[in-house]
Amino acid sequence: MSSASKALAPALLLTVCAISQVYAEALRPFEIEGDAIPRSLTGAPGDAARGAAIVGNRQLGLCVLCHGGPFAEPRMQGNLAPDLTGVGDRLSAGQLRLRMVDGSKINQDTIMPSYYRTDGLERVAPRFRDRTILSAEEIEDVVAYLAGLRN
Amino acid sequence: MEAAVRPAWIGLALAVLVAAVAVQPSPAQETVRPIAPQDRLSGSAFMSAEARALQADDASNPAMLWVKDGEDIWARKTGVAERSCADCHGEAGASMKGVAARYPAFDPASQKPVTLDQRINICRTINQKAEPFAPESQPALAIASYVGLQSRGMPITPPDDKRLKPFLEAGRSLFGLRQGQLNLSCANCHDALWGGKLGGSPIPQAHPTGYPIYRLEWQGIGSLQRRLRNCMTGVRAEPFAPNSIEFTEIELYLAERAKGMTVETPAIRP
Amino acid sequence: MGRALINVPATAKAGDIIEIKALVAHVMETGYRHEVDGKPIPRDIINHFTCAYNGVVVFEADFYPAIAANPFLSFTTIATETGVLTFIWTDDKAEKQVETARITIT
């Protein structure tokens, strides 16, 4: 057999650097009102263009793995979660923010990962431990982008 | 995923300012409904006609390269005992028929379930007095493919062994345990969302019908544990160690879940 | 090199067009990949294949890195006489793998 299959043992110890950044910063406090987090996590508005890039990045935002929407490469979008086309008409920025920060606050059975939560998780891989999926700034960028998705 | 807001919860939330550190849901042991037996489908049902054709034709299925290596290993004398598999077991076509379909099985010596790969290594160590094969090594996959092939077309038949019960139940729990930074269980995807598309690829039901499999993604053959590890790293969880009891428990549950389904080894998967 | 699997009909009638399938184990390392430390992984592919029928080359192929790992080929030839088909794969290290298959003309 070729060397292709001889040396898999090291392949099992892979590390990944697909993620542009990981965040170990302390979580910023936020307030939930109703089904929303009305105020920006950073105190500033996000950048919609940066948010679009995050949403479209399968390793960073992960959004397109489950959601369809008006993004590039429709064939590579998931259909496990609601389509995000026109989501800005249906949800306010604050509602979008809570759904990203911790959707389990709205539906505890949701499959949507909590993008800004580090506790209550099992067996998190060491390099992701105590880190949020996105930073507060990135969440604001995505919120800005999604809130602007209008029909 | 968006979902209906729970009115009772809103009232509570309005009253409370929740700091991030206070957000503390307990890890969910979910009750996703298992797939009904008549709805079960092999992973091959979710792949392209081309991939199915590749699996169906032994002359073009690249996994057969490993099977042929396994056939050689079966016949080769090895270890301090200078003994081949065939010396004890004879013709694999007869002695190994249906064997892979019955693993994991209980090992009285260790009082634990063992996978087929582990059983082969126990045999090597005790009877051949040879070094065990390293997990995922070429000979380990080759001999597992060859033994697995002898059960092709037969139903998966988990042993009805009371001693396996606690391990099986542990495996069932692990299958339903949300894990990793993405906080997903096996059941979230493979019981509840099979047939849906994850990033454009269909989610199969996760039945271990064809292992070891030749995965096009790997450009080679790999074990069920390698595939499970892929899933765990995919949800950003720390994978269990190779040959850990947890992996064996999951394999046990998967075998029970796929009971009666047909062995396809060596299968092709995307 | 690796193991090969050849599929040739054992018997054929003279004039039959027979299909040949040839599969060989090889990583087909493209030369375009790097280790984590940035070190390039050297190219290592099978770059050439021939099939000879009783010594006469009847099919030949040049492979580039875009040929998938564990290369597979299917092609045809006309059964002419009883004899031996010889398959030779040559890789970047100039190593050759030779396999043969007998065919009987009935």
Add this chain to the structure above:
Amino acid sequence: MPSPATRRDVLILGAGAAGSILLTRPSAATPEQMREAILELTNGAPIRPGKVHIDVPPLVENGNSVPITVSVDSPMTADAHVTLIALFNEKNPQPNVGTFRMGPRSGKARVATRIRLATSQQLTAIARLNDGSFWSDKVDVIVTIAACTEDS
């Protein structure tokens, strides 16, 4: 090059080969480079569309191994036969995929293999006949990306 993972900016995966491998986006071939590679084969002779037929799935689930069959309408006689089939792509790191030589003893002008496609792109197959003419077929292939890749 070969993995569809190269579509991603940076990614590590096992890829079934030895050890940890960093896949960065290599410089892809361009349609221009493909034209040059084809020119090298034809020496500027005209290429006519027709006779050649590429059979490849329009949508492939993994670019690491894409089954492809190229066949040419030809009687494959001593007087009229295909001498060569060459397969090209426009977006892998290099434009050549494979070249296959045959003749009247082949019986049929047909070859099947499995190829790697780094991304969605157009494939071109060129056949050279014994009269020196060149014929071609082109086909577009969409490559989707597996969601659950090794350690991604």
